[in-house]
């Protein structure tokens with residue numbers, strides 16, 4: 671592959687362990703960091719021409735990558751920086767690059783007394799990953815205060831797409847596998863900075879209490895079932911603490927699988943299958959993954 675003319679960084683044979691919060695996964699062929707939108711468009715066009723599969727990675731906090739080789743390119747726009755605010759007809763708007771971390775965005779909003787996203791504090795992902803998954807916590811959902819995104823679709827360039835032209839559901843959205851959220855604009859409300867910070871502190875403390883933050887994980891593995899959190903079924907099935915290889919169902923939160931230090935992706939996948947089987951046999955409930963599994967058999971079959 672000829673990368674001449676690309677201004678960003680192109681890394682080769684990169685271990686996905688370094689780029690995912692679960693800290694497992696084999697090597698990916700290319701990891702590319704565009705420097706700006708023009709560079710990004712150029713990179714995507716070249717990959718399309720060469721018929722190299724590609725997708726986008728934020729902070730890797732909602733994915734589990736398989737142990738083998740991932741024969742594709744992964745694009746990260748985390749080095750494209752942009753975060754600005756404006757007031758328009760009495761509305762407060764913040765526009766941000768899709769690669770910005772949610773924590774950074776929320777701290778920026780708090781500093782400027784802008785409210786709407788604070789209950790998503792400490793979700794470890796980026797704005798792009800958050801919108802794709804329609805991340806939510808403590809009753810707030812990222813798409814609630816979204817106005818529009820700038821979306822790159824294949825070779826069609828970057829287009830502004832209004833929220834009402836998109837679909838957002840429970841941990842899902844109409845953002846496709848090869849679409850890139852280049853930027854997003856949110857509409858926020860003015861609120862006392864102290865009140866926003868108080869909410870952020872509450873959220874952080876609750877997360878510390880409930881989540882096994884001391885180990886690598888991908889957050890919740892399964893989606894809720896008819897509003898019943900998946901951890902209830904896992905705990906009722908007495909599965910907390912179950913270990914396969916270096917992967918363990920957290921004692922603190924049944925819907926978290928943690929990496930005890932030397933887990934491989936196949937250990938985590940085996941635990942996922944074990945949980946699904948036990949919960950189905952005991953309660954007739956089919957758990958569905960909230961995390962994305964990259965490079966596993968099912969994914970290859972669905973392409």
Ligand SMILES: Cc1cc2nc3c(=O)[nH]c(=O)nc-3n(C[C@H](O)[C@H](O)[C@H](O)COP(=O)(O)OP(=O)(O)OC[C@H]3O[C@@H](n4cnc5c(N)ncnc54)[C@H](O)[C@@H]3O)c2cc1C
Nearest residue numbers: 728729730731732795796798799800805806807850851889
């Ligand atoms: C400890 C912990 C706690 C968590 N708590 C929560 C929680 O409370 N609520 C919640 O909803 N989630 C939670 N998560 C899951 C995760 O953080 C969110 O889903 C987050 O939004 C994923 O963002 P990311 O940047 O890490 O995405 P990634 O994991 O990198 O990617 C996820 C998906 O988004 C796509 N993507 C990434 N960037 C872009 C982009 N710029 N454009 C288009 N697509 C893109 C990827 O291709 C992939 O399909 C938690 C995870 C951990 C580890």
